[in-house]
Amino acid sequence: MSSTAAVGAIDHHHDPTTSTGIPNKKLVMWAFLASDCMFFGCLISTHLIYRLHPPASAPQARQVFSIELTSFSTFILLMSSLMMALAVNAIQKGNLKSLRASLLTTIFFGCIFLGCQVYEFNNFVFEHHMTITNSILGTTFFTLTGTHGTHVAIGVFWLLLMYVRSFQPKDPETRPAWFLGNVAHIAVFIGAILLSGYVLIELAWAMQAGGASPGTLLTFAKAQALAIVGAVACLAGLVRLAKTRGPYDFGEANAIDVEMMGLYWHFVDIVWIVIFTAVYLLEYL
Amino acid sequence: MDALAKSEFLPKEHVSQKPLVLWRPTAKTGLMSWLTTVDHKRIGFLYGFFALIFFLVGGIEALLIRLQLAVPNNHVLTSHQYNEMFTMHATTMIFLAVMPLSAAFFNFIMPLQIGARDVAFPRLNAFSLWTFVAGAIILNIGWFRMDGAPAGGWFGYTPLTTHQFSPHHDIDMWVMGLQLLGVASVAASLNFVVTIINLRAPGMTMMRMPVFTWMTLVTAFLIVLAFPAITIALVELMMDRLFGTNFFEVSNGGMPILWTHLFWVFGHPEVYILILPAMGIISEILPTFSRKPLFGYPIVVFSGASIGFLGFGVWSHHMFTTGMGAMATAAFSLTTMCIAVPTGVKIFNWIGTLWGGHLKMRTPMMFALGFIWLFMIGGFSGVMHAAAPADAQQHNSYFVVAHFHYVLIGGSLFGLLAGIHYWFPLMFGRKISEFWGKVSFWVIFVGFNVTFFPMHFLGLNGMPRRTYTYDADMGWAQGNLIATIGAFILAIGVGIYFVTMIYTFFRGEVTTRDPWDARTLEWSLPNPPPEYNYRFTPHVHARDDWWHFKQHPDEAAAAKAEHEKEDAGHGGIHMPFQSIYPFTAGIGLLIGGIGVSVVDPGSGRKLAIAIIGGVILVVSIYLWSLEGNEGYHLHPEDEEPHS
Numbered sequence: 001m002s003s004t005a006a007v008g009a010i011d012h013h014h015d016p017t018t019s020t021g022i023p024n025k026k027l028v029m030w031a032f033l034a035s036d037c038m039f040f041g042c043l044i045s046t047h048l049i050y051r052l053h054p055p056a057s058a059p060q061a062r063q064v065f066s067i068e069l070t071s072f073s074t075f076i077l078l079m080s081s082l083m084m085a086l087a088v089n090a091i092q093k094g095n096l097k098s099l100r101a102s103l104l105t106t107i108f109f110g111c112i113f114l115g116c117q118v119y120e121f122n123n124f125v126f127e128h129h130m131t132i133t134n135s136i137l138g139t140t141f142f143t144l145t146g147t148h149g150t151h152v153a154i155g156v157f158w159l160l161l162m163y164v165r166s167f168q169p170k171d172p173e174t175r176p177a178w179f180l181g182n183v184a185h186i187a188v189f190i191g192a193i194l195l196s197g198y199v200l201i202e203l204a205w206a207m208q209a210g211g212a213s214p215g216t217l218l219t220f221a222k223a224q225a226l227a228i229v230g231a232v233a234c235l236a237g238l239v240r241l242a243k244t245r246g247p248y249d250f251g252e253a254n255a256i257d258v259e260m261m262g263l264y265w266h267f268v269d270i271v272w273i274v275i276f277t278a279v280y281l282l283e284y285l
Numbered sequence: 286m287d288a289l290a291k292s293e294f295l296p297k298e299h300v301s302q303k304p305l306v307l308w309r310p311t312a313k314t315g316l317m318s319w320l321t322t323v324d325h326k327r328i329g330f331l332y333g334f335f336a337l338i339f340f341l342v343g344g345i346e347a348l349l350i351r352l353q354l355a356v357p358n359n360h361v362l363t364s365h366q367y368n369e370m371f372t373m374h375a376t377t378m379i380f381l382a383v384m385p386l387s388a389a390f391f392n393f394i395m396p397l398q399i400g401a402r403d404v405a406f407p408r409l410n411a412f413s414l415w416t417f418v419a420g421a422i423i424l425n426i427g428w429f430r431m432d433g434a435p436a437g438g439w440f441g442y443t444p445l446t447t448h449q450f451s452p453h454h455d456i457d458m459w460v461m462g463l464q465l466l467g468v469a470s471v472a473a474s475l476n477f478v479v480t481i482i483n484l485r486a487p488g489m490t491m492m493r494m495p496v497f498t499w500m501t502l503v504t505a506f507l508i509v510l511a512f513p514a515i516t517i518a519l520v521e522l523m524m525d526r527l528f529g530t531n532f533f534e535v536s537n538g539g540m541p542i543l544w545t546h547l548f549w550v551f552g553h554p555e556v557y558i559l560i561l562p563a564m565g566i567i568s569e570i571l572p573t574f575s576r577k578p579l580f581g582y583p584i585v586v587f588s589g590a591s592i593g594f595l596g597f598g599v600w601s602h603h604m605f606t607t608g609m610g611a612m613a614t615a616a617f618s619l620t621t622m623c624i625a626v627p628t629g630v631k632i633f634n635w636i637g638t639l640w641g642g643h644l645k646m647r648t649p650m651m652f653a654l655g656f657i658w659l660f661m662i663g664g665f666s667g668v669m670h671a672a673a674p675a676d677a678q679q680h681n682s683y684f685v686v687a688h689f690h691y692v693l694i695g696g697s698l699f700g701l702l703a704g705i706h707y708w709f710p711l712m713f714g715r716k717i718s719e720f721w722g723k724v725s726f727w728v729i730f731v732g733f734n735v736t737f738f739p740m741h742f743l744g745l746n747g748m749p750r751r752t753y754t755y756d757a758d759m760g761w762a763q764g765n766l767i768a769t770i771g772a773f774i775l776a777i778g779v780g781i782y783f784v785t786m787i788y789t790f791f792r793g794e795v796t797t798r799d800p801w802d803a804r805t806l807e808w809s810l811p812n813p814p815p816e817y818n819y820r821f822t823p824h825v826h827a828r829d830d831w832w833h834f835k836q837h838p839d840e841a842a843a844a845k846a847e848h849e850k851e852d853a854g855h856g857g858i859h860m861p862f863q864s865i866y867p868f869t870a871g872i873g874l875l876i877g878g879i880g881v882s883v884v885d886p887g888s889g890r891k892l893a894i895a896i897i898g899g900v901i902l903v904v905s906i907y908l909w910s911l912e913g914n915e916g917y918h919l920h921p922e923d924e925e926p927h928s
Contacts, residue, residue: 018483018484019482019483019484019485019489020482020483022483024405024406024479024483024484027478027479027482027483028405028406028475028478028479031475031478031479031509032509034509034510035471035475035509035510035512035513036513038511038513038514039513039517041513042513042514042518042547042550043517046517046521046532046543046547049540049543053538053540054538055537055538058538132528132529132530133528133529133530133531134537135531135537135538136531136537136539139530139531139532139537139539140532143520143521143524143530143532147520161907161910179911
């Protein structure tokens with residue numbers, strides 16, 4: 001719809017069709033984020049209140065947490081916000097190529113954060129024997145960080161859909177075919193994330209158990225052959241699907257959609273900064 | 286700039302040519318048109334329809350409660366059935382009757398009052414409606430199952446509602462049902478916030494908006510900010526019940542008082558969510574039938590907003606007897622008393638509106654005056670609770686029951702009943718009979734007071750809330766019998782009201798445009814309003830713009846003609862396409878909710894059904910976003926018929 005409009009023809013900060021000039025989508029996202037503030041506020045309060053009244057048998061948070069890993073994943077999540085900002089900037093200038101690259105990087109960083117969380121949860125449950133049921137710390141920690149992780153996962157899914165959406169062809173005659181291709185594109189993308197994530201986490205476990213020797217790697221490759229092949233195939237499919245040619249029905253006029261998603265993504269990152277401070281750093285005071 | 290403004294609207298012919306995989310429903314009549322509607326007026330009607338059905342259900346539950354308490358040592362109900370009744374009576378009346386009835390007015394009236402084509406996100410609006418229906422179904426499934434209906438009280442205090450003391454699925458259904466109702470309310474409110482802030486007609490500044498629209502805005506903010514607290518409380522309870530976490534498990538360090546706090550952080554703003562829309566309706570009706578502008582409009586608006594603001598700082602007055610400590614108790618006592626100030630200001634402004642007016646005693650006016658009177662009585666007993674030492678005596682007694690029924694029935698419900706009478710001619714083009722309207726008013730008014738006034742005395746004589754039965758020598762027999770008789774008088778009054786309403790819907794007297802000689806913009810429309818609302822974008826020149834228009838016919842007509850000429854060049858009225866996906870998303874939520882709450886764990890069925898529901902939801906939302914918010918152009922043939 002918009003690629004016909006000259007680049008820079010749209011004022012991204014003023015929508016003449018609304019009373020205030022703020023685009024509706026931006027306003028609804030701000031209102032939703034206000035709601036989400038209260039949502040996380042209640043969960044974080046729950047954690048902080050229970051933190052003050054630990055039962056005698058409770059595990060010590062400092063002995064369970066791995067501040068190095070969490071600091072790393074926090075850093076990655078902050079960098080994903082940078083990439084998200086670049087993506088918004090790219091689409092406001094109508095630059096599809098740059099938009100896609102920035103979206104992919106944002107997704108990649110989001111996945112690293114989620115992978116770290118999966119690793120961390122595994123580690124806490126199996127190494128430190130802190131589960132969601134056996135202590136109040138486990139209950140509040142897993143519920144709070146798990147809820148945040150769900151927000152990140154929804155954000156990644158949204159980014160992924162936006163990425164795929166940016167390939168919608170302009171010609172309405174090809175839309176039915178594109179619709180099926182679109183579903184395949186999403187399936188391949190999700191497959192690539194899940195399978196490569198699985199392979200990498202399994203690889204980490206294998207190397208932790210057996211060291212980085214070629215023998216370990218070979219045994220690992222044999223044991224996980226199917227997953228590895230699947231991951232590679234999905235990644236290859238993703239590269240192939242990215243090589244379609246325009247014109248695309250996605251451009252400057254969609255900047256508001258990307259910006260709205262960006263607001264959500266930045267908000268989820270800000271919540272994580274609060275959680276990182278209130279849940280992790282507080283224990284090291 | 287133009288690309289952004291207009292790109293989403295395609296000419297109709299263009300759409301029919303395009304071979305879409307995505308199905309566009311186009312039915313304008315029949316069941317399909319209702320399931321796929323995105324028209325705020327139809328959605329408002331459906332909200333009202335479901336609300337009135339559940340109002341009937343909640344009323345029957347109330348009558349059964351009153352029957353059980355009519356005489357000492359009565360056994361009409363078993364004790365468990367009694368628990369189900371008071372739990373579901375409160376839950377139904379609050380979440381399934383009063384809130385959706387308010388939502389019906391928000392949907393139907395608010396966009397008309399600000400001169401908008403529709404709400405900002407029409408499909409999201411439909412999604413809110415169907416999610417509300419899904420939540421209502423899940424709340425009530427228990428009646429038809431072995432588990433029984435929820436029986437943990439409407440505030441579901443832990444540890445009573447934890448797995449240990451409520452092992453059946455009834456509480457799961459309650460949790461899941463409320464969770465869905467929360468989703469529906471928040472989604473609808475986000476929509477209203479954006480609509481009111483962004484879709485006002487030219488000239489409709491914030492301080493020219495009708496007070497009902499203002500109260501819609503305040504209520505929407507309250508819902509957006511208060512519901513997350515109960516969402517988290519319900520999530521924590523659900524985690525405890527389904528996954529064995531320890532949020533409220535005392536033996537592992539959990540604290541049930543946390544639930545109480547989280548619940549009332551939501552619960553107190555909730556009572557303003559219930560009353561503010563009614564206050565808005567009253568502020569429309571009193572000026573119309575006093576033939577005067579609302580006295581002190583800015584003060585009324587500001588009072589409403591400050592009630593909403595203060596409403597977040599008083600929740601612990603529900604917990605004076607939990608031993609919070611003197612400082613907290615004093616602080617919450619003080620903030621609670623503060624809330625009486627803006628409320629009193631409103632009452633005085635309404636009286637100021639009536640003062641010196643040419644009062645026209647029509648049925649909406651009767652209900653509005655009844656509102657002021659009864660709400661004041663409820664307000665006085667509310668100030669009594671605000672004093673913590675007095676509250677310690679009244680806590681959990683029938684005095685509290687009397688108080689909140691005076692503000693909920695005498696307040697919210699009288700306001701809503703007044704609103705139905707007031708806007709019925711606009712909604713359906715027919716007017717409810719004055720005679721039967723007044724009969725129903727008086728029977729309701731008398732029945733209500735006979736039911737609830739004796740409860741003040743019962744409460745002060747020590748009768749506790751939610752008591753299943755009582756001995757004859759407690760001295761409560763007389764008051765309870767009077768209350769039960771009153772309840773049946775009230776039921777007869779409500780019966781007359783609704784029979785008259787239904788009769789009018791089909792057979793009532795057909796009215797002309799603006800039958801009350803009213804003041805606000807929505808009355809400039811023909812009744813019932815056409816699908817597209819305003820044929821030409823209205824331009825607002827004053828507060829009470831329609832009144833202004835009628836007072837200055839010449840200059841107003843000249844300005845109107847000019848705007849119409851301007852509008853005519855824009856190529857028709859933008860209409861959004863209908864969509865089935867909000868409905869299917871609601872179905873997905875219903876199936877998923879049933880999977881989580883009703884199905885027994887084990888055997889994998891629970892997970893499977895929950896996942897099926899989730900998949901339907903995600904696919905629906907995906908198709909919904911793919912179909913896009915396109916629309917078509919409508920060219921109304923001629924000017925709407927003038928009255």
